[in-house]
Structures are given as structure tokens and as C-alpha cells.
Amino acid sequence: MSCLLEVKDLSVSVENGRLVEPVSFEVNSGEALVILGETGSGKSLLANAIIGNLPDTLTSSGQVRLFDRCQSERTQEERESLWGRDISVLPQEPWFALSPLMAAGEQVKEVDQLVNGISGNTLLNRLKEAFQKVNLSGDESKLPSQLSGGMAQRVAYISATQGGGKLLIADEPTKGLDASRQKQIGEQLNAHKSKGAVLVITHDVELAESLGGEVIVMRKGVVVERGKSEEVLKAPKSDYAKALISAHPKNWQQRQVSSKLETMIKASELKMVRNGKTLFEDLEFAISKNSVIGISGDSGKGKSTLADIVLGLVTPTAGSLKFQEKLAKGKALKLYQDPPSALSRAVPLQTLLDDIRKVCQFDDGQVRRYLKRLNLDESLLGRKSTQVSGGELQRFAILRALLMGPSLLIADEPTSRLDPITAANTLKLLVELSEEQGFTLLLISHDKVALSKLCDQVIQI
Structure with a gap:
């Protein structure tokens, strides 16, 4: 040998x-x-x-x-x-x-x-x-x-x-x-x-x-x-x-399912065709306010595309998706599956926080509290995105989204870069914060077991 x-x-x-x-x-x-x-x-x-x-x-x-x-x-x-x-x-x-x-x-x-x-x-x-x-x-x-x-x-x-x-x-x-x-x-x-x-x-x-x-x-x-x-x-x-x-x-411990009834989003007969391939069709669901919703399915089946339809970034091939109330500008946010390509590599992470401070109200105390809860060191903010690990960058993206005070947060594979301990803590923290701050959380994941433990409802594609 x-x-x-x-x-x-x-x-x-x-x-x-x-x-x-x-x-x-x-x-x-x-x-x-x-x-x-x-x-x-x-x-x-x-x-x-x-x-x-x-x-x-x-x-x-x-x-x-x-x-x-x-x-x-x-x-x-x-x-x-x-x-x-x-x-x-x-x-x-x-x-x-x-x-x-x-x-x-x-x-x-x-x-x-x-x-x-x-x-x-x-x-x-x-x-x-x-x-x-x-x-x-x-x-x-x-x-x-x-x-x-x-x-x-x-x-x-x-x-x-x-x-x-x-x-x-x-x-x-x-x-x-x-x-x-x-x-x-x-x-x-x-x-x-x-x-x-x-x-x-x-x-x-x-x-x-x-x-x-x-x-x-x-x-x-x-x-x-x-x-x-x-x-x-x-x-x-x-x-x-x-x-x-x-x-x-x-x-993990099973989360108690919410009994909230007020509808936030309703989808009817949604169909999406891309490059001649049908990703999904006849998709129907209703999402309640302040709930935790899972979106599950195999790779390439259109989970991220469905998220973009919810955000109004993509128009479905057929069907409809309606919000019961119009959300304020900047209150529907998405955590992208690939943070390295979603965040600038040219400036320190602190600059990316300073940019959103121009349009959102938050102080340094909030930043420090979230950093602690996300298990991130404050020194990280002095580095560029290319100088931190993929998992640290994923949690920084979560930090930035939380500071913007969303009404709807879509997290696309938010733990795909995280080790099991950090993944468990991060997902549970997202759910905790959605309950504390009163925003609706959509979790896109391949992990059916994790979604079944945390979500009020799981949409299967």
C-alpha cells in the first residue's frame, strides 16, 4: 500500500x-x-x-x-x-x-x-x-x-x-x-x-x-x-x-405547532416552467402570518424559484400568488443559498452593515447582541467576505437580514454550510427570533427531518 x-x-x-x-x-x-x-x-x-x-x-x-x-x-x-x-x-x-x-x-x-x-x-x-x-x-x-x-x-x-x-x-x-x-x-x-x-x-x-x-x-x-x-x-x-x-x-425537540389562522399569502394552481422543463404545477398553499413554513424537495425541483415567486422576483407560468396585505418596502427579504456570490468581496463586512444602516434603524448594541446569538466574533466585521469561512458568511447574512426588521424572511438552505451544532443552533435561533419579532419565516431545506421538527407547515415540491 x-x-x-x-x-x-x-x-x-x-x-x-x-x-x-x-x-x-x-x-x-x-x-x-x-x-x-x-x-x-x-x-x-x-x-x-x-x-x-x-x-x-x-x-x-x-x-x-x-x-x-x-x-x-x-x-x-x-x-x-x-x-x-x-x-x-x-x-x-x-x-x-x-x-x-x-x-x-x-x-x-x-x-x-x-x-x-x-x-x-x-x-x-x-x-x-x-x-x-x-x-x-x-x-x-x-x-x-x-x-x-x-x-x-x-x-x-x-x-x-x-x-x-x-x-x-x-x-x-x-x-x-x-x-x-x-x-x-x-x-x-x-x-x-x-x-x-x-x-x-x-x-x-x-x-x-x-x-x-x-x-x-x-x-x-x-x-x-x-x-x-x-x-x-x-x-x-x-x-x-x-x-x-x-x-x-x-x-431535536418537537416544536409546538402554531394555531395562527390569519392568512398572509395564498397560492392557487401555481405552475412554473423554465427552459422547457416543468419545475412544479398545480401547487396550492396558504401561509399564515407569523408562522414558520418549510419548503422541501429534491435539488433542482424549484424550491428557490418558488421563493422568488413569493418575493415577486419571478412571474409564474400559470396560477396566482396573492398577499392579503401589501408589505412595506424592504420588509420581504431573502437569505440566498450562496452568500459568497450574494455579498460584495471588495469591502469589509462592516461596510456592508453600514450600507443598510442608511435605510434601517439599528444601533451597535443590536449588532453585538445578534453577533453573540449567532456565535460570531465582532472582529469578523473587519474582514472581507473572502477572508471568512462559508459558514461564518452564512451567519453574517442572517445578521444583516435580522437588522433590517423583516415581515417576511425566506431562508434558502440557511444551514447548508454549517456544522451540525451550529446548524441546529442557527435554525432554532431563526425560529426563536421569528416568534420574538413577529415575522413570517420560510425555511427552504433538503432536510425533511429538521423541517418536521420546527415548522407549522411543510410545502412539498
């Missing part, structure tokens, strides 16, 4: 201190290593340090040996030459991995052409087969902007693995996917072990369980537990690992 990756005392630092404490591990051919932990624990920084792709503001120390050669002995050009050919990397944010100007199929074809030197009918057949494997047949001609978050995640996965690299580094590969797609990705990651090895960074405990191998549990840049998957996940020793595993929605 050959060692594909050997890491010794690898740490990541900024100018004023360490973000990731020294960690050592090996990944051998035929094996999986899972790094499990909370949002912002340094998991993704480790992956970037391994492949030599850290931002200029960060430095790493320690030793990384890839394919029996130290990374420090390679030039940056030599490191990059490994990408796609020897190392397949699936980044956490599919929108940043895909070109917005190229059709999904063209991006996958490009990998086969440039990395594998394939052309002609073989190229087209491989493209067709790749899209079939992830249930995206017929979507090859779509731009990334025409794909749902889950669909974009699957295209990014194909692009990352089409080159056939022996070592696959997958950062949150099941993020934003429904249960059936999560299982499918797990099966494909397991299949990749026969071709090489996989290093998976995730907060998905079920994925970690399905992959087996070794598990390293991290919290705040420190390894708190490690060992064989079946031992760590079934009988964790550290308090944090115990809390992480017990945070699954099946263990």
Missing part, C-alpha cells in the same frame, strides 16, 4: 498567531481520511496548505509530501501541474470553481481535452456518461447561473474528478444536496478509493460514517479527537465530538 500524502506538523498562521495548530497524518492508496469539524475550524485551510494554494496573508509550516516528494521542493508551477492530473480538488464553493461564461458541459469537456487529451466521439460519450451518473442528463448546455446550488455542486464534482487524479481532496462535497444526492456522492467517493485515495473535509457525520477509514475531529484549529471511523463516530471520547454527533435533527 503506497502513501500518496504524508503531512507532518502542518500548521497555518496569520501575522498575529496560528489559525491551525500542528497536525500530522497519512493518506494511503485505497483509503479515506475524513477531517470533521465545525465551521471555521481550519479544515479548508489545511486543504489549501496541502496543495500550496493559501492566500498571501497566510503562511504554513511543517512538511507536506505528495507522491513521495516534498511540496517545498516544488516550484509553484510544479505544484499547479499536479492539479487535475494527480490531485483532484473539489472546492467548497462551486460557484467559484465554475466559469460563469461557459456551459456546464463545456467545462467538463475542457478537463478531458486539456488533462486527458481526449477528443471526438470519445469526448462526447464521456461527457454524456458523466452527467448521467449525477442525474444531470440534458443540463450540459446550461450556464452555472441556470443551475440550482445542488446542481452546481454536482457539476463541480464532475469537473474535479474527470481528470482522473489519484488523490481526491473534497471540501464539503455534500453541501447543499438532498439526501439521495448525498448518498450518491458518498458512493462515488468510496469508488474513488479503488483508483487512489480521498481526503474529505466535511461537517457531514453521515458521510464520514459511510467512507470509513480514519477520522480527525477539529475544533478552533485544534485536533480534539482522532481514530478509526467506527470508533470515533459510534463511541466518541471528547465532549465536542459527542455534541457534534448528537446534534442530528432526529434528536
Whole structure:
């Protein structure tokens, strides 16, 4: 059994201190290593340090040996030459991995052409087969902007693995996917072990369980537990690992269903066709004021589109949706599924708060209280969106929406980037605040168990 990756005392630092404490591990051919932990624990920084792709503001120390050669002995050009050919990397944010100007199929074809030197009918057949494997047949001609978050995640996965690299580094590969797609990705990651090895960074405990191998549990840049998957996940020793595993929605307390009767929104015979495909039809529902409503369905079935119809951003193909009372301007808000693409990368997060302060009444005391309840450090506001984790950015987006005092808040997969503990706390906080502040909350999620525990009503698409 050959060692594909050997890491010794690898740490990541900024100018004023360490973000990731020294960690050592090996990944051998035929094996999986899972790094499990909370949002912002340094998991993704480790992956970037391994492949030599850290931002200029960060430095790493320690030793990384890839394919029996130290990374420090390679030039940056030599490191990059490994990408796609020897190392397949699936980044956490599919929108940043895909070109917005190229059709999904063209991006996958490009990998086969440039990395594998394939052309002609073989190229087209491989493209067709790749899209079939992830249930995206017929979507090859779509731009990334025409794909749902889950669909974009699957295209990014194909692009990352089409080159056939022996070592696959997958950062949150099941993020934003429904249960059936999560299982499918797990099966494909397991299949990749026969071709090489996989290093998976995730907060998905079920994925970690399905992959087996070794598990390293991290919290705040420190390894708190490690060992064989079946031992760590079934009988964790550290308090944090115990809390992480017990945070699954099946263990949540059932929320008492509201008996509110005053209707806020009524939909009749809604139908939506997009790009010749019927997303949903004959959809009827009524939403009460100050209620918590779930919208559930598989990836690509139109959940986010339904939210945009409710907000008046999209016109349905047929049917009607009416508000019983017109909402004041700026009181119907949406938390987008992909906060990195919804928030400016050019300015610090504090500037994004200052912008909404011009039109909303709130003080610094409110900001600090929400930061505390969302488990966010105030120092985060001095950074740009590219300098914080996806999970931290998701919670910042929630903070910004709450400060605007919504009457209707639509949260599109608000916990897809969060670890189980933070996800549970964040969803429960959103429900709590909707009850405290008296706004209607629409939760879009693949997680049927979570919705059944928290919502007054679930709309199934």
C-alpha cells in the first residue's frame, strides 16, 4: 500500500498567531481520511496548505509530501501541474470553481481535452456518461447561473474528478444536496478509493460514517479527537465530538405547532416552467402570518424559484400568488443559498452593515447582541467576505437580514454550510427570533427531518 500524502506538523498562521495548530497524518492508496469539524475550524485551510494554494496573508509550516516528494521542493508551477492530473480538488464553493461564461458541459469537456487529451466521439460519450451518473442528463448546455446550488455542486464534482487524479481532496462535497444526492456522492467517493485515495473535509457525520477509514475531529484549529471511523463516530471520547454527533435533527425537540389562522399569502394552481422543463404545477398553499413554513424537495425541483415567486422576483407560468396585505418596502427579504456570490468581496463586512444602516434603524448594541446569538466574533466585521469561512458568511447574512426588521424572511438552505451544532443552533435561533419579532419565516431545506421538527407547515415540491 503506497502513501500518496504524508503531512507532518502542518500548521497555518496569520501575522498575529496560528489559525491551525500542528497536525500530522497519512493518506494511503485505497483509503479515506475524513477531517470533521465545525465551521471555521481550519479544515479548508489545511486543504489549501496541502496543495500550496493559501492566500498571501497566510503562511504554513511543517512538511507536506505528495507522491513521495516534498511540496517545498516544488516550484509553484510544479505544484499547479499536479492539479487535475494527480490531485483532484473539489472546492467548497462551486460557484467559484465554475466559469460563469461557459456551459456546464463545456467545462467538463475542457478537463478531458486539456488533462486527458481526449477528443471526438470519445469526448462526447464521456461527457454524456458523466452527467448521467449525477442525474444531470440534458443540463450540459446550461450556464452555472441556470443551475440550482445542488446542481452546481454536482457539476463541480464532475469537473474535479474527470481528470482522473489519484488523490481526491473534497471540501464539503455534500453541501447543499438532498439526501439521495448525498448518498450518491458518498458512493462515488468510496469508488474513488479503488483508483487512489480521498481526503474529505466535511461537517457531514453521515458521510464520514459511510467512507470509513480514519477520522480527525477539529475544533478552533485544534485536533480534539482522532481514530478509526467506527470508533470515533459510534463511541466518541471528547465532549465536542459527542455534541457534534448528537446534534442530528432526529434528536431535536418537537416544536409546538402554531394555531395562527390569519392568512398572509395564498397560492392557487401555481405552475412554473423554465427552459422547457416543468419545475412544479398545480401547487396550492396558504401561509399564515407569523408562522414558520418549510419548503422541501429534491435539488433542482424549484424550491428557490418558488421563493422568488413569493418575493415577486419571478412571474409564474400559470396560477396566482396573492398577499392579503401589501408589505412595506424592504420588509420581504431573502437569505440566498450562496452568500459568497450574494455579498460584495471588495469591502469589509462592516461596510456592508453600514450600507443598510442608511435605510434601517439599528444601533451597535443590536449588532453585538445578534453577533453573540449567532456565535460570531465582532472582529469578523473587519474582514472581507473572502477572508471568512462559508459558514461564518452564512451567519453574517442572517445578521444583516435580522437588522433590517423583516415581515417576511425566506431562508434558502440557511444551514447548508454549517456544522451540525451550529446548524441546529442557527435554525432554532431563526425560529426563536421569528416568534420574538413577529415575522413570517420560510425555511427552504433538503432536510425533511429538521423541517418536521420546527415548522407549522411543510410545502412539498
